[in-house]
């Protein structure tokens with residue numbers, strides 16, 4: 283099964299013989315995590331954000347990709363982690379991530395998780411009356427211990443409508459909640475949080491400025507913490523800017539934060555710790571998916587390739603089909619590109635299950651296709667549909683390590699009566 287002539291790798295990534303060997307052990311679809319890329323993203327974002335404020339912390343948003351190795355690496359790199367449900371909190375506690383390195387927000391908190399997170403020393407961003415009740419109850423049950431909490435603000439951004447998450451920043455609810463907590467013993471509001479789905483630099487500037495406005499109302503001397511949430515887009519390789527629009531860079535985001543903070547920085551006696559909660563910006567380019575070509579066929583005038591994965595692996599929620607793709611051939615064929623676009627279909631029975639709308643080279647059965655930039659909201663959002671999730675591997679130079687075995691049927695169907 284080895285190629286007649288060893289072929290050079292098509293760009294970075296694994297060769298066909300290496301992939302074929304791994305696929306025989308782990309399955310014909312393989313996610314591969316590149317820790318060096320994750321580290322480079324962290325370092326680039328940190329460097330850029332250092333220009334925005336004196337004290338900036340990155341809190342990796344594990345909902346983007348909750349693979350334990352990624353969460354552990356984030357901790358090793360000195361990051362905090364941001365979790366948004368009791369399950370995510372359970373995961374990071376189980377991974378041994380210390381409470382003071384955890385930010386806990388999200389609408390589905392339970393009484394136990396709020397209490398556990400506060401007792402562990404996490405920063406809990408309260409975003410509902412329920413959260414407030416449970417935080418106050420925790421303080422009452424532990425007299426003499428000091429608890430500091432954040433309040434999540436619902437702020438509209440240029441590209442985002444009204445957010446259901448958090449307290450209305452413009453109304454009176456937020457101030458009433460802050461007053462109520464101020465009147466309680468052993469607990470105080472130390473900061474504000476906001477996150478909306480708006481990845482523009484203008485959105486981040488507006489969010490920062492909005493939080494500063496609210497902070498001026500609630501903290502005359504300045505807040506201890508301003509948590510600006512996530513929604514930062516990743517680094518875009520040169521030449522891959524979205525059509526006609528220069529991609530937003532980490533420096534653009536940093537400039538947006540600096541500008542949004544300016545009115546507060548000028549007036550406050552103490553400068554707040556700024557927390558940013560990046561998910562996709564760090565993890566999306568750190569994962570690729572290799573999938574073997576199972577079939578090539580023509581229906582009418584249209585050519586199709588079937589690969590051993592589906593859009594439920596690459597983009598289960600957003601259904602994106604614009605990931606960079608590379609064909610890794612077993613043998614270099616004379617027949618490359620130039621024909622009509624080839625649709626790359628997936629393993630699910632959904633007729634519209636396409637992972638890509640064209641390939642740079644025509645594949646043969648047995649070749650692999652690599653889909654880049656698939657690390658964010660893929661693995662963590664994959665539904666259990668009609669086949670198990672692929673294995674996850676990590677590469678570090680020549681070494682390959684299994685991070686998560688391919689699911690078994692039992693894994694997928696566990697608990698069904």
Ligand SMILES: Cc1ncc(COP(=O)(O)O)c(C=O)c1O
Nearest residue numbers: 343477512513514559560561562
């Ligand atoms: C509160 C919060 N912080 C951070 C993030 C991470 O967002 P992104 O991956 O777009 O950076 C999310 C995503 O939904 C979120 O809800």
